[in-house]
Amino acid sequence: MAGAVISVIVTAFITGALARLALPGPDPMPIWLTVAIGLVGTLIGATIAFAIVGRDPAWISIGGFLATVVLVGLYRHFIQKRPIFGREAYRFPERGVGVEQYRERLKSAGIDPDQIGTQFAAPLPGVGVDQQQRAPQAGAAADDPTENPAHYLGLLEELHDSGVLNDEEYDAARTRLLERLRA
Numbered sequence: 001m002a003g004a005v006i007s008v009i010v011t012a013f014i015t016g017a018l019a020r021l022a023l024p025g026p027d028p029m030p031i032w033l034t035v036a037i038g039l040v041g042t043l044i045g046a047t048i049a050f051a052i053v054g055r056d057p058a059w060i061s062i063g064g065f066l067a068t069v070v071l072v073g074l075y076r077h078f079i080q081k082r083p084i085f086g087r088e089a090y091r092f093p094e095r096g097v098g099v100e101q102y103r104e105r106l107k108s109a110g111i112d113p114d115q116i117g118t119q120f121a122a123p124l125p126g127v128g129v130d131q132q133q134r135a136p137q138a139g140a141a142a143d144d145p146t147e148n149p150a151h152y153l154g155l156l157e158e159l160h161d162s163g164v165l166n167d168e169e170y171d172a173a174r175t176r177l178l179e180r181l182r183a
Contacts (some may be wrong), residue, residue, distance in 0.1 A: 003105040012038035015168060019068035025082075025117060025165050027072065028102040037075065039069025089115030092164070109155050110145060111173050116165070146180050153177065 004090075013031065020027040033178025045067030046060045053059045069102045073084045080096040092106075092113040093099050144169045145152040153174065160170035 008039070009035055012036075012042060014038070015042050015065055015068050016072075019065065019072045021163070022069045023072055023076065023084060023089070026092055027076065027091065028074075028099055028162065028164055029096065030098045037069055037071050041065075041071045044071075068181050092116040102159075102170050105155055106164070107161065108145070109159070109173060109174060111159075111165070111169065116169060145177050149177060149181055 012035045016036075018032035019038065019041065020029075020034065022038070042064035045065065048065030048067065049056075049059045052063075064120035075096070076082055076084050076089075076093075080093040080099070082091065082093055092103070094103075103113045106116075154174050156165070156170060156177070159165045165173065
């Protein structure tokens with residue numbers, strides 16, 4: 001029984017994570033929400049697929065995945081209030097479950113969350129691209145990252161692994177921190 005429950009949770013997590021990856025841009029959310037979306041999407045999609053094609057496990061899996069992608073899109077549209085596709089989808093969200101904690105973690109690591117995805121997003125109205133690139137980062141760290149560099153390097157790695165930071169942003173933040181440590 002416990003093995004079946006663990007299997008369902010792991011499968012729901014994988015389905016939810018893949019659905020998050022299917023849509024462009026960052027989708028920071030806690031693990032429990034990824035599992036919940038994966039579980040609900042799988043149940044809805046499997047039920048629909050079962051009603052249409054019967055007990056074919058391939059179609060039930062595909063239906064579950066597609067329904068989970070739709071749920072992630074609905075979460076992004078109605079909860080995060082941001083586009084599902086297009087240039088603005090790459091911006092870091094301002095609202096949603098757990099987003100404020102991710103924003104604070106980014107700021108404490110010296111990364112401005114509002115700058116994430118700006119290379120894909122449309123320029124701000126009334127501000128030239130060169131002014132946006134030269135603007136100082138608003139995310140000045142409340143704590144000094146040099147006090148506990150291992151913690152901040154771990155935080156950067158976690159944000160990179162979860163898809164909040166792309167490779168370029170991760171490398172730039174890591175380099176800034178290492179340069180501050182050398183100074």
